């Protein structure tokens with residue numbers, strides 16, 4: 001039994017199933033992070049004193065991480081473009097770079113958390129620290145999830161190229177969409193938590 | 197598959213799957229649907245048992261429960277007498293299990309999975325593996341919830357709404373509740389993505405949106421509600437987990453005093469934040485409970501009145517409008533939290549507006565009966581029973597939606613009466629109707645009509661005996677979460693005698709489920725065999741063999757017409773199936 | 781969107797340009813956060829820049845600039861509910877009743 005429209009788009013919608021699927025998933029992610037942003041606003045508006053992020057958190061480190069994540073967005077696009085042009089080895093190289101950039105992001109994040117803990121700054125310290133750890137933690141989990149998928153497509157998942165190159169390319173596009181979204185969330189997290 | 201009258205060659209094309217792959221870790225939407233259905237029925241039964249225990253305590257406060265009482269530990273019912281903490285656990289878990297592990301999985305997981313792909317002529321769901329993952333995530337959530345009864349201090353006991361600060365400082369069961377919920381939410385999210393993609397992408401040739409059966413529309417709107425309303429609760433759940441495990445204060449205000457001691461937390465949080473996020477989910481969630489039920493009722497009414505659904509289009513537009521509106525009424529659950537009058541006025545208005553499409557849909561069903569040649573079989577009785585019951589449920593909601601009337605009614609038994617009327621004699625009757633209606637598709641056999649009717653009359657009478665007095669007690673001011681059912685309040689005295697009667701009706705209701713359970717299992721193996729289309733229905737699921745093989749249809753169907761072409765003037769049969777080509 | 785090798789090469793050039801703009805805007809946000817323009821102004825500017833960056837990512841990297849209608853509809857629905865969600869804090873802060 002074959003499920004239709006996994007590789008070729010359905011004529012009237014112009015979409016393959018997984019493309020619609022990932023966008024729906026991202027819509028729900030918007031609501032997830034949206035709820036946390038909304039909570040952030042509510043807590044902040046009702047707080048007595050709210051610290052300016054940069055007095056507690058390190059802006060240069062976060063700015064560095066922003067650059068890392070933006071770069072990984074462009075590498076994942078390059079991976080897709082290479083596959084689209086039929087170049088598997090280049091595609092895989094870009095997937096690997098994306099993975100490594102994700103890893104860099106996570107290492108920096110771990111270092112950041114660690115210094116906070118060393119200064120005795122735990123989530124229980126204040127509502128600001130609580131929302132900082134929750135938002136970045138949840139975002140970190142998303143990065144981790146993406147990394148696992150990239151590792152899979154770099155390794156065993158890439159076998160699919162031999163039999164169904166088009167399907168494989170689509171998959172990279174789909175995971176790319178997810179990855180850009182994770183980047184997009186960070187683009188908001190950075191100013192909201194670190195700068196304001 | 198040997199039971200099928202219609203032998204089909206296509207079944208042989210598929211390699212035989214082993215037992216585990218065919219029945220346990222299956223990716224076939226029908227098997228997953230049945231798994232959802234059976235699991236949900238077990239949970240419904242379990243949740244019902246919790247309620248029966250509570251009803252003992254309400255009818256005979258402080259008395260030892262005979263026979264069954266000795267089965268419980270000293271931490272819950274020493275000497276058969278229920279402890280208040282245990283009563284609270286029962287209440288919280290009854291609500292949680294019924295809503296998240298019973299009705300939603302049955303309405304969406306079971307019926308949605310089984311029926312939707314068949315009705316749109318698809319071979320399966322768009323993402324079969326994801327479908328399996330969502331079932332197992334649901335299962336894991338259920339296991340965590342059940343396991344929480346073993347936690348120190350028992351299962352969650354802060355109500356199904358888990359309001360902080362109480363839930364933040366409650367015993368360990370609450371942590372399990374949150375973890376369980378995260379599994380359930382994940383399951384719903386995966387499922388809803390799958391449903392939307394399936395309905396949009398896998399519709400068979402000719403099946404335009406306005407030719408989709410109403411049930412499919414209901415599932416589509418429901419899936420959108422699940423997709424967009426659940427994430428805020430997930431966020432809230434994560435924050436409450438942080439509060440409990442990492443000692444944060446998202447929901448704990450500054451200066452909270454617990455049993456005489458100031459709580460050692462940073463404070464600065466807001467208990468109302470939880471309520472907002474919870475109801476942002478939970479109001480759309482009540483439509484998740486009701487819309488699939490309406491979908492089922494629409495199918496059955498059209499089929500058994502042998503008439504097209506009157507006003508199909510207005511029903512569909514109402515459905516969509518209902519979906520949108522359900523996201524902006526949530527604060528009608530919070531009129532008593534000190535919200536400002538501007539906000540109250542806004543939410544009252546939206547609440548009044550949202551009842552309009554509900555009434556339109558109900559009216560569509562009623563008018564569809566007009567002038568029909570109604571067949572009063574079991575599934576039709578259940579569907580007809582739904583109509584007045586949902587009517588009462590909806591009408592009792594209106595006073596609650598106006599803040600002046602809600603002030604005395606909030607948190608009384610009136611609210612309990614209101615939502616049980618919509619969910620129990622409403623949605624549950626519709627779900628039973630669906631079981632009787634689609635049983636022949638899933639098994640190739642039909643359930644016994646006589647015992648079905650016994651089940652119906654017993655259930656509807658008992659349900660009304662349980663829930664109507666709740667409205668009366670609530671109007672008298674009896675609060676909804678009293679361990680002794682109001683015995684310690686003088687003003688409750690005049691309505692207290694209802695408690696015993698309601699409890700007896702509840703236990704009687706259990707007795708009336710026995711014919712159903714026996715009928716169900718007996719019919720699976722011994723029921724009367726029927727052909728593919730025993731109800732002479734028009735929609736496409738009846739074109740597939742019963743039970744449908746992996747891949748569903750003999751040949752992919754094509755839709756030539758709308759879903760409810762019954763009694764078409766001039767046609768030789770009184771039904772013209774959707775995929776029957778027009779004669780030229 | 782064309783899918784020939786030529787087309788893709790053209791796209792890649794766009795991607796790189798967007799990338800450079802994103803890096804530049806990151807620099808700008810960090811830069812102005814050190815300049816005191818009044819609390820509100822700082823917040824507004826930071827959010828405006830973040831929105832521009834996010835839109836660039838969505839439009840070019842995620843191809844939203846040339847997507848199918850169905851995706852737009854889906855996102856429109858999500859956007860409506862998202863706006864509802866963003867009004868959630870007003871539930872607590874708009875003319876609350878003080879006892």
Ligand code: HEM
Nearest residue numbers: 482485486528529551554590593594596597606607615618
């Ligand atoms: C059709 C019009 C409806 C209106 C105007 C309405 C209105 C309300 C209002 C205002 C409340 C809050 C009462 C309070 O806590 O003081 C409420 C509670 C509730 N409603 Fe409805 N409702 C309607 C339909 C439904 C439907 C269709 C369902 C479910 C299928 C439902 C399920 C519930 C539940 C579960 C609660 C109680 C939640 C709790 O506090 O535990 N309602 N309703």
Ligand SMILES: [Cu+2]
Nearest residue numbers: 479526528529
């Ligand atoms: Cu509501």
